[in-house]
Amino acid sequence: MTAYILRRIGLxxxxxxxxxxxTFFLINLAPGGPSAAVSFERTASEREALLKLYGLDxxxxxxxxxxxxxxxxxxxGVSYNQGxxxxxxxxxxxxxxxxxxLAALLTATILGILLGTLAAVYxxxxxxxxxxxxxxxxxSIPGFWLGIVAIILFAVELRWLPASGIVSSGRxxxxxxxxxxxxxxxxxxxxxxxxxxxxxxxxxxxEVNRADYVRTAKGKGLPPNRVLFKHAFKNALVxxxxxxxxxxxxxxxxxxxxxxxxxxxxxxxxxxxxxNGRDYPVILGATxxxxxxxxxxxxxxxxxxxxxxxxxxxx
Amino acid sequence: xxxxxxxxxxxxxxxxxxxxxxxxALTASAQDYDPKGSLTFATxxxxxxxxxxxxxxxxxxxxxxxxxxQLVRYDPTDLRPAPGLAESWETAADGLSWTFHLRxxxxxxxxxxxxxxxxxxxxxxAILVKELGANRASTFTPVDRVVKVDxxxxxxxxxxPFSSLPYYLAYYSGMLPEHVLKGAENPLTVASFNKGKxxxxxxxRVDEFVSGAYVRLVPNENYWGPKPKLASITFNIIPDxxxxxxxxxxxxxxxxxxxxxxxxxxxxxxxxxxxxRQSQNIWYFVAxxxxxxxxxxxxxxxxxLSAIDREAMISAIVEGYGVEATGPIAPLLQAFYDTDVAxxxxxxxxxxxxxxxxxxxxGADGIxxxxxxxxxxxxxxxxxxxxxxxxxxxxxxWEDVGVEVKVDTIEWNAFIQKAVVNRxxxxxxxxxxxxxxPDQSGYFASSAADVGNNIPNYRNPELDALWxxxxxxxxxxxxxxxxxxxxxxxxxxxxxxxxxxxxxxxxRNTRIGGMYDINSAANFQYSFNWFVKP
Numbered sequence: 116m117t118a119y120i121l122r123r124i125g126l127x128x129x130x131x132x133x134x135x136x137x138t139f140f141l142i143n144l145a146p147g148g149p150s151a152a153v154s155f156e157r158t159a160s161e162r163e164a165l166l167k168l169y170g171l172d173x174x175x176x177x178x179x180x181x182x183x184x185x186x187x188x189x190x191x192g193v194s195y196n197q198g199x200x201x202x203x204x205x206x207x208x209x210x211x212x213x214x215x216x217l218a219a220l221l222t223a224t225i226l227g228i229l230l231g232t233l234a235a236v237y238x239x240x241x242x243x244x245x246x247x248x249x250x251x252x253x254x255s256i257p258g259f260w261l262g263i264v265a266i267i268l269f270a271v272e273l274r275w276l277p278a279s280g281i282v283s284s285g286r287x288x289x290x291x292x293x294x295x296x297x298x299x300x301x302x303x304x305x306x307x308x309x310x311x312x313x314x315x316x317x318x319x320x321x322e323v324n325r326a327d328y329v330r331t332a333k334g335k336g337l338p339p340n341r342v343l344f345k346h347a348f349k350n351a352l353v354x355x356x357x358x359x360x361x362x363x364x365x366x367x368x369x370x371x372x373x374x375x376x377x378x379x380x381x382x383x384x385x386x387x388x389x390x391n392g393r394d395y396p397v398i399l400g401a402t403x404x405x406x407x408x409x410x411x412x413x414x415x416x417x418x419x420x421x422x423x424x425x426x427x428x429x430x
Numbered sequence: 431x432x433x434x435x436x437x438x439x440x441x442x443x444x445x446x447x448x449x450x451x452x453x454x455a456l457t458a459s460a461q462d463y464d465p466k467g468s469l470t471f472a473t474x475x476x477x478x479x480x481x482x483x484x485x486x487x488x489x490x491x492x493x494x495x496x497x498x499x500q501l502v503r504y505d506p507t508d509l510r511p512a513p514g515l516a517e518s519w520e521t522a523a524d525g526l527s528w529t530f531h532l533r534x535x536x537x538x539x540x541x542x543x544x545x546x547x548x549x550x551x552x553x554x555x556a557i558l559v560k561e562l563g564a565n566r567a568s569t570f571t572p573v574d575r576v577v578k579v580d581x582x583x584x585x586x587x588x589x590x591p592f593s594s595l596p597y598y599l600a601y602y603s604g605m606l607p608e609h610v611l612k613g614a615e616n617p618l619t620v621a622s623f624n625k626g627k628x629x630x631x632x633x634x635r636v637d638e639f640v641s642g643a644y645v646r647l648v649p650n651e652n653y654w655g656p657k658p659k660l661a662s663i664t665f666n667i668i669p670d671x672x673x674x675x676x677x678x679x680x681x682x683x684x685x686x687x688x689x690x691x692x693x694x695x696x697x698x699x700x701x702x703x704x705x706x707r708q709s710q711n712i713w714y715f716v717a718x719x720x721x722x723x724x725x726x727x728x729x730x731x732x733x734x735l736s737a738i739d740r741e742a743m744i745s746a747i748v749e750g751y752g753v754e755a756t757g758p759i760a761p762l763l764q765a766f767y768d769t770d771v772a773x774x775x776x777x778x779x780x781x782x783x784x785x786x787x788x789x790x791x792x793g794a795d796g797i798x799x800x801x802x803x804x805x806x807x808x809x810x811x812x813x814x815x816x817x818x819x820x821x822x823x824x825x826x827x828w829e830d831v832g833v834e835v836k837v838d839t840i841e842w843n844a845f846i847q848k849a850v851v852n853r854x855x856x857x858x859x860x861x862x863x864x865x866x867x868p869d870q871s872g873y874f875a876s877s878a879a880d881v882g883n884n885i886p887n888y889r890n891p892e893l894d895a896l897w898x899x900x901x902x903x904x905x906x907x908x909x910x911x912x913x914x915x916x917x918x919x920x921x922x923x924x925x926x927x928x929x930x931x932x933x934x935x936x937x938r939n940t941r942i943g944g945m946y947d948i949n950s951a952a953n954f955q956y957s958f959n960w961f962v963k964p
Contacts, residue, residue, distance in 0.1 A: 147843035148851075151484035152563075155850055155860065159881035162851070164563035165484050168616075196485045197476060198619050207641050263672060270680045278677040284470065284644040284664040378668045380642020388475060388669070393843055 120414070127410040134406040135399065139182065142390075142398055143175050149195040150392035169195050182399065191403075192396035196389075201400035204385060209404065211281060212381035215374070216366045218297055219304035224359065227309045231316025231355075236343070238321065246317075250310035258307045258369060262376035265299050279378035300377040304369055308362050315358040319351035326350070353424050360416035367405045463943060467962025468662040469684045472674045476641055476667060479628045481604040482556055482564040483618045491602050493645060493665055495954040498604020499631040501530055501549065502596045504952035509762065509866045511596035514955070515544065515605060515631065525591030525902050532582040536654040539635045542609050546578040551608035553586075556617045564618060568882060569598055569872065572901070591902035593909065597867035601951065605631060633658040633958035642667055659944070659961035678703065678937060685938035687950065689815055691749040697937050709762045710934040710949045713755045714861040715926035716824060717886040722856060724805075731924040732774060733784035734857075737831045738824055739776040744930050747820050751935055755928035757917045758862070758870045762931075762949070765906065766868040768914045771921035781831045790832075798832040806834040808856040812845025820929075821859045850885060859929075860885075866949075868913040871897035874925055888925035 147153055152165040166172055170181070185192055191201035234246040270278035277283065277296050286292045323329060324347060332342045371383035378384075382401055389397035420427045477490035481498055502519075505512040516530040536544035553576040557564045572592035577585045586595060607629045611617040623629075627636045633655060634647035645665045649658040666683065668674045675693045677683045679700060688694060697703050718725040718734065725731060744752045753761060761767045785798060785805075793799035797806075807828065811821040818839055825835040835857075840848065849855045862883070864870055871878070876894050878884035893916065900912040934949055944959040946952065 145844070147841070147847040150843060151487075153843060153846050153851060154487070155846060155862075156566075156883065157484075158568040158878070158883065160560065161484070161563050161567055164561050164567075167561070168563060198478065198483065198485065198624050199621050204641075211642070263676075266673065266676045270682075271676050274680060278680050278682060279668050279670075279673045280666055281643050282640070284640075284646050284666065285638070285662070287638075287640060287643075375669060376673065378666075378670065378673055380667070384642065384669065391843065 120418075123414050123417070127407075127414065130410055131403060131406050135183070135186070135403055136179075138399055138402045139179050139395075140175070142393070142395055143178075145393075147393050149394060151196060153393065182396070186403075191400040194389075194394050194397045196392045196394045197397070201396045204397060205382070205400055205404050208380060208382045208385045211379060212367075212370055212374070212383060214297065215300055215304065215370060215379055215381055216363075218301035219308060219369075220359075220363065220366060222301060222305035223308040223312055223362065226305070227312025228316050228355065230309070231313040232320060232343075232348075234313065234317045235320035235324070246313060250313045253306050253308075253310040256307070258303055258372045259376050261306065262300070262303050262373060265303055266376075269299060279376075281378075281380055300373050300379050303377075304366070304373045307369055308365060311358050311362055311365075312355065315354050316351065319354045320347060323347045323351045349423065353420060356416055356419055356423060360413050363412045364409050367409070462964070463659050463961030464964045465659070466661050467659070467941075468664065469660055469942065469960065469962065470664045470666060470682065471685050472668045472677065472683050473645075473665045474667070474669050474671075474674075476625070477645060477665070478624045479626075479636065479639075480606070480618055480620075480624045481602050482552075482566075482606070483624055484563050484565055486565060486624075492950055492954045493647075494604055495602065495632075495951065496634050496647060496663065496957045497628065497630040497632045497636070498606075499536075500600055500603045500605065500955070501532075502600040502603075503955040504600050504866065504948070506946040506948055506952060506956060508764070509948065509952060511600055514600070516599075519596060521593070521595075521904060525593065525904060526588050528586040528588070528592075528595050529579070530584050530586070532584070533654065534582050536631055537652045538607050538609075538629045538631055539650045539652050540607075540610075540629045541652060542607070542629075544605070544607075544631055545581045546584045547581075548605050548608045549584045550576050550578050551612060551617075552606045555608075555612070556606060562616055562618050566598075566602070590898070593901050593903055594867040594869035597865055597869070600955075601865035634660075634663055637662070653958070656958050658958045663957070663960075675937075678939075684942055685936060688935040688937060691751050691935060694749070694935070694937070702940055703937050704940050706934075706936045706938060706947055707751065708934045708936075708947060708949055709753070709760065709931065710863075711760050711762055711866050712861055712863045712934075713758055713760060713931055714752075714820070714859070714929040715755075716857055716859050716929065717855075717926050718857050719853060719855055720886045720888050720925070721853070725856075727788045728923060729784045729788040730790075731927065733781040733788065733831070734828065734833070735774040735924055735927040736777045736784065737781035737833075738827045738927070738929070740929055741776065743820065743823055746823065747816050748930070748932050751933040752930040753933075755930050757920045757928060758864070758873060758926075759868050759913065759917055760931045763866055763868060766910060766913045768917040770914075771918050773921070774924075778827075778831050785831065792832055796832060797834050804834060805832070806836065808836050808838065810838045810840060810845060810848055810855050810858060812840060812842040812849075814842045814845075817859055824857075824859060853880070853885070853887060858885075861932075868909065868916070869897070869900055871901070874920070884925075886925055888923075890919070890923065890925070893919055893923075 149169060152162045182192060193200055194204055197204060230246045234243045237243050266278050269276045276299050281296050282293050329342060329347055332346045370381055371387055374381045374384040375387055385397060386401040389401060473489045475489040477493045478486040479494060479497060480486055481494040486494060500514045501516040502511045503514040515533055515536060517533050519528055519530045521528050532546060538544055556562060557567055557570055558573065558575065572588050572590050574587045574589050577587060579585055610629045611620060614620045626639060630650060633650055633653045635650040636645060637648040638646040644667060647663045668677060671690060674686045678686045679696060694705065718731060720726060740754050744750060756771055759766050789800045790798040790805055797804050809821060811817050821837055825837050828835050849858045862873055872883045874884055874888060874893060875897055876889040879887040879889055896912055896916050900909055903909045903912055941963050943961045943963050946956060
């Protein structure tokens with residue numbers, strides 16, 4: 116088990132290194148440059164001074180070497196546009212993305228499993244059709260559109276919830292205020308993530324329902340609820356866990372959109388702003404952190420398989 | 431009556447009178463403004479609280495205008511230079527220096543005195559140090575250095591006349607505290623200052639800066655001017671324009687500036703909101719790359735402008751919130767704006783005949799040709815504001831007169847790299863936002879071609895000389911005469927194809943009082959007047 120984890124961590128480091136290489140050279144291939152230097156007003160001499168300040172007058176390989184050397188020492192560099200250390204920016208933004216992500220993931224998982232189970236139990240009935248309509252909508256409606264509609268409905272018309280942001284000014288310690296700000300972005304993000312969970316739960320349960328041991332349980336006269344929860348459910352969880360790993364990855368790309376619509380100061384918005392402004396150190400830092408989280412979640416999910424299904428062994 | 435009783439009675443009377451005075455004072459202030467009133471605005475990204483840092487642009491300019499007083503500010507009636515941190519100023523007879531006399535009653539928010547050392551530091555140790563890449567550093571190239579005469583007098587020593595210096599000193603040019611930033615390796619990148627609670631001279635100071643969420647300002651107790659009337663001013667960080675308008679409609683914001691007039695539709699229904707429309711110093715243009723011999727023929731430029739229906743574009747693109755442009759000096763500058771110049775109204779026939787005069791005749795495919803070469807124009811455009819639809823309209827108009835136009839829509843930053851940095855375009859549509867001075871040489875002078883803001887790379891020695899004369903002219907009448915000549919040459923020569931001056935549109939809550947209906951750059955210099963109606 117320890118050897119397995121160590122091997123996975125080693126592989127993870129290699130993956131992250133590859134991510135850094137691809138990201139670094141891709142962003143340097145992209146046209147444009149740091150927005151402070153590449154702007155309408157900037158004259159050639161001002162631009163030159165800024166590029167030199169940023170260290171962008173070095174050849175690209177030298178810059179990668181310097182950057183990687185910094186990363187190994189725990190220094191992710193300084194943001195061109197914000198003037199703050201990248202590590203500090205990530206530290207400020209990560210908790211916000213985790214709050215949003217966990218809230219959305221939890222909502223999507225609980226609702227997804229519930230709806231998936233209902234759809235499986237009442238297969239082909241009206242409940243199943245209703246659930247499949249909801250999941251189709253969740254899969255096909257783009258998050259940014261749903262976000263704007265939600266803002267118009269809940270913030271502008273009904274005035275129940277704040278339109279954007281993470282907290283009202285001067286109330287940064289007010290939990291209820293923060294919760295109110297969280298509801299819409301987390302709800303919209305959850306709605307777009309949920310369909311995968313619903314569909315996998317439904318099909319996994321239907322599959323398990325056809326298994327011999329479930330038929331045996333039913334045959335020996337156990338009540339349907341007991342069959343469902345004691346025998347079928349736990350075994351149906353393995354594919355659900357797998358899809359949760361995937362959903363977590365989707366969470367990062369989804370949060371990029373949702374954070375921009377709702378003005379949520381998380382990693383996604385940081386990454387988008389950095390990409391638009393060609394803030395190379397921030398793009399690299401945010402990509403690396405997202406990569407790290409995805410690698411970690413996948414490892415965790417693989418380890419959880421063994422907990423849920425004792426037949427799976429990591430040797 | 432024993433004397434003690436008299437005294438007691440008098441004291442009671444006095445107390446009653448005082449109470450009355452206090453009560454009337456309270457009612458007076460209650461009628462004037464709400465002392466607990468706070469305002470909330472929006473900005474589209476985390477600001478950088480140092481007006482000279484290269485990253486401090488549109489998201490930071492207005493906040494920095496509140497925080498950092500300038501030597502000069504705009505007169506709210508005619509936008510001419512008016513006293514700020516400097517009480518008065520004069521230029522030498524040869525125009526090669528300017529002397530500024532500073533106010534003696536100004537303290538920084540930390541209690542230190544503001545004096546000549548701060549001005550000297552702001553220029554000599556920050557703006558004029560080329561390697562630091564300060565905002566607008568190129569604007570101040572006529573300034574060699576700033577010299578302290580005494581604690582409250584400074585002299586700007588120039589290498590050539592610069593009559594518009596006071597105008598530029600009123601344009602996002604806040605003074606920095608020497609006692610805080612001296613000793614920093616780079617005074618423009620001190621993180622605790624730029625992203626924290628900087629020491630300021632303005633009416634409000636930073637109380638809280640929550641990255642990605644908001645910046646909250648409260649009154650600066652040490653402010654030298656009138657006592658600020660708001661309990662706080664908050665800038666919420668909302669990147670998306672639609673979300674800003676939604677927040678305004680939901681009552682969460684008190685003022686939003688609108689760049690896309692299409693968003694006004696939902697606003698007009700709300701009785702608590704008023705739409706403020708102001709002329710401003712912005713001109714939209716099509717630049718033709720004058721390194722290209724085809725566009726060096728002035729008839730070509732005149733033809734291409736005559737082919738564009740600007741009136742139709744103004745109503746289609748900015749919903750009528752704009753005025754047809756004739757040159758770089760906007761109507762806002764009443765004293766200088768000259769309407770007696772060449773006009774190029776929409777006239778496709780005139781365009782065709784000018785093109786024919788220039789040797790371009792229709793080929794078999796209907797596209798104009800000259801010496802076997804088709805008239806094809808590459809027109810890249812960037813995804814920003816309404817540049818893309820405006821470019822597509824120009825494409826339509828030019829195709830109507832037989833020009834083939836290839837539009838290439840690219841991401842904004844990549845567009846700037848291509849069109850502005852590399853000058854890699856035939857035609858491109860954009861805008862300039864300028865300080866309210868007729869001195870716009872930076873966008874036209876030969877010295878600014880290739881390396882500066884002269885994007886079309888226009889070169890005209892006659893105009894270069896006039897710009898220099900304008901900078902050397904010390905009387906208003908002298909300046910007016912020169913800039914009228916400048917406008918006439920520009921309208922005839924068309925270094926840029928001028929499109930329109932867009933109006934500044936702000937939507938604000940009717941509960942706000944004390945704001946000037948002028949452009950934001952000037953309005954925000956008078957934030958101490960703002961209040962919330964009771």
